[in-house]
Amino acid sequence: MDSRSAGRAAVGKRQRLTAAAARVLHEQGVERTTIADIARAADVPAGNVYYYFKTKDELVEAALAEHSGYLATLTRRLDRLPNPRERLKGLVAAWVDQRDTAARLGCPTGTLAVELDKRAEGGLDLAVGQVIRQLLDWVEQQYRQLGVADPAGHALALVGAYQGMSLLTNALRDPEIMTREGARLAREIDGLVQG
């Protein structure tokens, strides 16, 4: 195996571990997930994980970056829509699309925020705040382009509504909640006027 394919294999394992961490940590929660769980899901030998990630926290950090990347991809796709109103409704539609996952597991970032808040060491609690900020900033931009008053307030309300309905959908195990609330949010966005 030459150095190029060896390098590729190494990147491959790291990426598989990162993707597996994002998935398994969402499913089982941070505290109940062992490094062996993630290794198994990534199809990487358990004892090999520490070569790529020195601590469990580094794996959590990688998973968080994965979610941040997903969010960036989503908003970049929405940016191609013709106007801010459509972009915001596209975001809501993307949320509603995830309703079954939300009912089983909640919002990936939101549940991570709750768990990492209780994990003071390493400052991961602040890192997850930045990911939420990232979404908040994008939403605020859209409201600003719409010309409404207090775009930051509108952004807080919309992202907050999403986090809240994810939590209720999960706690009550009912994806329909997401559908109903999503429809309400879309109506509100449609009803907005400049001012």
Next chain:
Amino acid sequence: MDSRSAGRAAVGKRQRLTAAAARVLHEQGVERTTIADIARAADVPAGNVYYYFKTKDELVEAALAEHSGYLATLTRRLDRLPNPRERLKGLVAAWVDQRDTAARLGCPTGTLAVELDKRAEGGLDLAVGQVIRQLLDWVEQQYRQLGVADPAGHALALVGAYQGMSLLTNALRDPEIMTREGARLAREIDGLVQG
């Protein structure tokens, strides 16, 4: 020590353990809290806990019941207000009052819901759903008395907004979020008309 004071002492320890569990589980999270932590906070010898609670899950269950009781007390107090609009705004005001705690720790019931969802054994994930239902039902009653259309939908939106703003307040460490969002919710309640 006669049987009466022995009984009282037993009840006292059980209650202290329950109150301590509610507090410490909220502060540290379920998974990161040890039975010894709760015992220390309750000022009960560590080895004595198992006499009152056979498992850790029973302690969690007791903490959940404590939160449910708090909620019942709060809504009973709000029931003395003259009309449903004031009662709903009183609920929002009670939430905003807790903004500093929310910024540090999030909503007690909401964070518990996220954590217990990942703890399938014992059915505590369903129990926390019932506590949320309890609040949802009370709120729905108020909207019904107000005569608005779709009182259940309004209840989901209000409680969802609370859970969402609690999570954002906590993740971003900013109690002001709670104040702003609370003001917005109060305005919405004031603006409601029958139909």
Next chain:
DNA sequence: GTCTATACAGCGATAGAC
């Protein structure tokens, strides 16, 4: 770079003396 073996710590739960 890969993998095995294991050190080391913490915790839930139990047994049993008092």
Next chain:
DNA sequence: GTCTATCGCTGTATAGAC
């Protein structure tokens, strides 16, 4: 009813062979 001692397990992390 109270408390100590400890079992047994799990999980993070490391040492070191290959």
